[in-house]
Amino acid sequence: xARAVTTQRKIVFTALAWGIGLxxxxxxxxxxxxxxxxxxxxxxxxxxxxxxxxxxxxxxxxQERSDYMRYLWNSVALALGSTFLGILIAVPAAWSMAFxxxxxxxxxxxxxLSTKMLPAVGVLYxxxxxxxxxxxxxxxxxxxFILMLINLPIIIWMLYTYFREIPGEILEAARMDGAxxxxxxxxxxxxxAIPGIASTxxxxxxxxxxxxxxxxxxxxxxxxxxxxxxASYSSPEGLFYAKLSAASTMAIAPILIMGWFSQKQLxxxxxxxxxx
Amino acid sequence: xxxxHSRSAARAMMAPAVFLLLVWMLVxxxxxxxxxxxxxxxxxxxxxxxxxxxxxxRFVSSSAFWDSILTTLQLLGGVLLITVVGGIGLAILLDQxxxxxxxxxxxxxxxxxxxxxxxxxxxxxxFMNPVNGLFAHAFKAVGLEPVDWLSQFPLFSIILIVSWQxxxxxxxxxxxxxxxxxxxxxxxxxxxxAGPLSRFGYITLPHLARSITVVVLIQTIFLLSIFAEIFxxxxxxxxxRTLTYLVYQRVIESQNVGLGSAGGIIAVxxxxxxxxxxxxxxxxxxxx
Numbered sequence: 001x002a003r004a005v006t007t008q009r010k011i012v013f014t015a016l017a018w019g020i021g022l023x024x025x026x027x028x029x030x031x032x033x034x035x036x037x038x039x040x041x042x043x044x045x046x047x048x049x050x051x052x053x054x055x056x057x058x059x060x061x062x063q064e065r066s067d068y069m070r071y072l073w074n075s076v077a078l079a080l081g082s083t084f085l086g087i088l089i090a091v092p093a094a095w096s097m098a099f100x101x102x103x104x105x106x107x108x109x110x111x112x113l114s115t116k117m118l119p120a121v122g123v124l125y126x127x128x129x130x131x132x133x134x135x136x137x138x139x140x141x142x143x144x145f146i147l148m149l150i151n152l153p154i155i156i157w158m159l160y161t162y163f164r165e166i167p168g169e170i171l172e173a174a175r176m177d178g179a180x181x182x183x184x185x186x187x188x189x190x191x192x193a194i195p196g197i198a199s200t201x202x203x204x205x206x207x208x209x210x211x212x213x214x215x216x217x218x219x220x221x222x223x224x225x226x227x228x229x230x231a232s233y234s235s236p237e238g239l240f241y242a243k244l245s246a247a248s249t250m251a252i253a254p255i256l257i258m259g260w261f262s263q264k265q266l267x268x269x270x271x272x273x274x275x276x
Numbered sequence: 277x278x279x280x281h282s283r284s285a286a287r288a289m290m291a292p293a294v295f296l297l298l299v300w301m302l303v304x305x306x307x308x309x310x311x312x313x314x315x316x317x318x319x320x321x322x323x324x325x326x327x328x329x330x331x332x333x334r335f336v337s338s339s340a341f342w343d344s345i346l347t348t349l350q351l352l353g354g355v356l357l358i359t360v361v362g363g364i365g366l367a368i369l370l371d372q373x374x375x376x377x378x379x380x381x382x383x384x385x386x387x388x389x390x391x392x393x394x395x396x397x398x399x400x401x402x403f404m405n406p407v408n409g410l411f412a413h414a415f416k417a418v419g420l421e422p423v424d425w426l427s428q429f430p431l432f433s434i435i436l437i438v439s440w441q442x443x444x445x446x447x448x449x450x451x452x453x454x455x456x457x458x459x460x461x462x463x464x465x466x467x468x469x470a471g472p473l474s475r476f477g478y479i480t481l482p483h484l485a486r487s488i489t490v491v492v493l494i495q496t497i498f499l500l501s502i503f504a505e506i507f508x509x510x511x512x513x514x515x516x517r518t519l520t521y522l523v524y525q526r527v528i529e530s531q532n533v534g535l536g537s538a539g540g541i542i543a544v545x546x547x548x549x550x551x552x553x554x555x556x557x558x559x560x561x562x563x564x
Contacts (some may be wrong), residue, residue: 096286122540123304212504259389
């Protein structure tokens with residue numbers, strides 16, 4: 001009897017969860033479906049869901065827009081460039097804070113976090129002015145630096161929480177076994193740190209790829225990534241649903257896949273270790 | 277334990293990060309502070325000193341400022357209400373034994389990874405468009421007049437879009453927190469005759485309190501500077517101009533840098549108040 005009730009319960013909850021899950025996912029599903037339609041079927045009333053003539057035409061057209069590849073390349077360069085640079089600067093910092101904590105380490109960490117909370121709009125004009133003076137407005141280099149800086153606190157914070165989980169005793173044990181400092185770093189610490197660094201890289205690529213304040217306000221043509229490319233579809237003459245959908249699908253697909261892999265790290269990274 | 281030598285090495289390892297963040301924070305902020313005391317309008321070629329607090333007075337006394345504060349609060353309140361209540365509900369649902377839990381979780385968190393310009397445009401065109409949007413089709417199908425969402429209910433529409441983006445975040449964090457709840461506690465309560473409601477009210481909710489605080493604070497910080505969603509949907513028209521957007525318009529569109537900078541400083545101060553509270557919550561956790 002009790003068993004029947006739990007199975008019944010499970011069926012109800014499963015149906016409810018799937019219903020809500022599909023509802024939340026629907027806009028993404030709809031975008032993907034629409035990207036395979038012709039422009040006429042894309043706005044058909046009543047809407048068609050699966051039984052239409054699937055076409056890759058939109059993807060071809062979007063890619064042929066001579067500049068699509070440039071936007072894509074810019075997105076890749078900004079995301080990877082800022083992440084690489086950020087890791088390069090953050091690993092030593094997080095490392096020293098985790099293994100050689102000083103009296104003020106906690107204050108430094110919190111202060112770093114507070115820079116993340118500065119509203120970007122408050123410093124937009126000076127940043128633009130500085131970039132204009134340096135001849136770096138609408139340049140990838142400048143944006144790589146800015147994206148690196150806005151995410152640096154999150155990177156350091158995340159790495160710090162990972163590094164802190166590496167037990168210090170293991171180093172002592174290695175030393176007792178006669179490991180030199182080089183051995184320690186190469187064979188003991190690095191293998192233990194790599195999973196944490198990898199998750200941090202993943203989350204940071206996602207954040208940099210989707211960043212849509214600086215990329216919209218500091219670029220015009222040369223350095224504009226996919227966020228800006230998609231925004232250009234908001235003008236009335238850009239109302240092509242199927243093509244908008246194809247462009248959108250291409251812009252979100254890689255990140256969606258990476259995001260699904262990094263669910264757990266996401267919680268740690270975005271709550272600064274406050275929820276684990 | 278740490279030697280003098282290793283301490284100075286540690287300081288050297290931290291130096292680049294600290295230096296870069298310090299420069300990144302201070303230089304633009306000081307410039308903004310300086311500009312906020314000037315009559316600085318590049319298009320007219322004015323760059324006159326010593327407005328004192330004039331820009332601040334002008335910015336705060338304009339009706340646009342108070343409207344933008346109201347809009348910001350409505351946006352913030354609406355999104356927080358939907359995401360926190362929805363997030364608690366979804367987290368509890370996903371914590372139940374169900375078939376395909378992993379897949380449902382993937383479906384639910386997906387919107388968080390969609391870039392802001394894409395989600396705003398997809399909602400604007402493919403759902404909320406009064407002629408070709410899915411909502412319009414649905415309304416017509418049941419014999420109702422289609423609604424032009426973004427001009428008739430602009431703020432509500434933006435709240436909807438932003439909530440869709442942030443619901444996954446709240447759900448994911450609250451789910452993580454719920455899963456750390458000791459299920460024996462709930463079972464014991466059930467055996468003692470506590471109904472589902474009192475179990476939720478006396479055990480689950482208190483357990484979630486800290487995570488809810490974190491969700492609210494972190495979302496507040498991100499939502500205060502929401503930009504792309506407004507930029508591509510209404511462009512700040514129809515009463516959707518938040519404080520962030522107002523400052524953006526003053527500085528970039530009307531090129532009144534002095535006035536806009538004063539607004540920027542006000543935005544910084546308001547965000548810092550929230551940030552200070554968040555820091556205390558996060559900092560406490562650091563000791564634990």
